Structure formats: C-alpha cells, structure tokens
Amino acid sequence: METLRYVAFSSDPKGGNPAGVVLDASGTDDAAMLATAAEVGYSETAFVREAGEGSLDVRYFSPLAEVPFCGHATIATAVAHAERHGTGRLLLRTAAGPVTVTTDRAADGALVATLVSVPPRTVPLDEGDLAELLAILGWSADDLDPALPPRVAFAGAWHPVLATASRERLADLDYDMPTLAALMTGRDWTTIDLVHRESPTVYHARNPFPPGGVVEDPATGAAAAAFGGYLRELELVPVPATLTIHQGVDMGRPSTITVTVPAQAGSGIGVTGTAVRI
Structure with a gap:
C-alpha cells in the first residue's frame, strides 16, 4: 500500500x-x-x-x-x-x-480539480450550543457579524458557521482543545467554520478540527462547500456566485479555495483548487 x-x-x-x-x-x-x-x-x-x-x-x-x-x-x-x-x-x-x-x-499547466458536493443543508444553531462555543473560543456575542447569522451547515459533513465582523478577531484564535473536541464529538460536528467577510465574494476562514486530533485545518473544502450552501439558503449572496475563501494565512500555510454556488436551490456546491505532491 x-x-x-x-x-x-x-x-x-x-x-x-x-x-x-x-x-x-x-x-x-x-x-x-x-x-x-x-x-x-x-x-x-x-x-x-x-x-x-x-x-x-x-x-x-x-x-x-x-x-x-x-x-x-x-x-x-x-x-x-x-x-x-x-x-x-x-x-x-x-x-x-x-x-x-x-x-x-490550467493555462500554466497545473492540474486543477473541481468537486461538486452532495446537496447542502443549513439548520439553526441551538442557543445553548452557541453560548458554549463562544465561551470556549473566548468570543462574545458582540464579536459576531449580525449580517451572517450563526447556523450549522452541511455539504458532506456538519460545520457550525460563526462569522465575525473583525479580521483581527478571526486572527486571534485560542481555545481549549479537549473541551471543544468533546462538544463537537457530541454534536457530530467536523470543524468549526469561523469566517470574516471582506466583500460579498471574498471571505477569510479558520477551521478548528479537534475531533480529528488537529488544532486547526489550513484549508477545509467540505466547510467551504457547506458555507456556499449556507449563503445561498439564507439569501446572503446573489446566485449564481463565485466566491474566494482565503484560509491558512494565520497559520503560515496560505490556501485559496474557489467556491461556485449555483442558483438552483438544493444543488451541489462546487469547490475548486489545485494540488501538488510533497
């Protein structure tokens, strides 16, 4: 093997x-x-x-x-x-x-792949779970962006979506890994999708992943697909749309994820990126 x-x-x-x-x-x-x-x-x-x-x-x-x-x-x-x-x-x-x-x-010869997710879903985030998440992250309700409400989004795996209006707040990530891991395992959440909106089509993201034994994921395609479905379902972006998500920057491993959101409700979300062998 x-x-x-x-x-x-x-x-x-x-x-x-x-x-x-x-x-x-x-x-x-x-x-x-x-x-x-x-x-x-x-x-x-x-x-x-x-x-x-x-x-x-x-x-x-x-x-x-x-x-x-x-x-x-x-x-x-x-x-x-x-x-x-x-x-x-x-x-x-x-x-x-x-x-x-x-x-x-691609034009430069690089291999590029585009996946199309399973149909996405978005459900409310329980208020108690939201309060617990904020406490573990050291965030307050005032840190949240009211234009992007907390939800739990799915496009193959479940991810709570928490948006902050401050890029500085996103950059300052510190949490208790065992406590967050226990909460996420109990709720069957894969990563926490923490996002900041730079513009209607450009976002920054960080994704804690303690259930997998990883403090943070530098690029999370499943969460990007779920986030595209979240934006469409909540009518937070005109569709069809092409989004750019920057992730991993604060870890020193910059990643660029392109997300394609079709207009048809319930259709799979496209996620595009390149890959190179280490």
Missing part, C-alpha cells in the same frame, strides 16, 4: 492543506486505514478502491477517526489520479453520498 502526500488548495508545498492519498487500498481493513492515517499525521488521508470505470470508492480517515467526507483530500486524490490516468470526470462514492470531481489543466 503506497501512501502519497499532497498539498491541496495551493501550488506551493509550503502552503495549503496536506493530505495523504492511497490510490489502491484494496484489501485494507478499517484498523489498517486508521493506523496509516495516524502515521501520516495529516488532518485526513483518503483511501481509494476502484469501483468500476470512472467510479471510485473513497473513505477518509483523520488520525483519530473516520470522517464522512473531506474536501481537500478529495482534491488531492483527484490530482493524484489524474497524474497517473489523465484528466477527466470521476464519480466518488463516499460515506456522505456521491460526489463528482473533474480535473483539467
């Missing part, structure tokens, strides 16, 4: 979010996948099994547990597959549902 290492959402190996990729996980059981993900040590490693022409079974493991879907590992997997088999469209069968991903060459 060969484990590849890629950075997604950056053309520079020093930026983006690292992911492990196993393109042939045939015959590998859950324990071996979890052990491999823990050894790799990245926020996620993708394990692929061929499932027919143009179709792949993909499972995602953090160092601590399996997760239903991971955006950056999907982008990394698509680019790794394209390097060996050529560009085109693939159907990925994930625990969250079917996800299509298309690879192509």
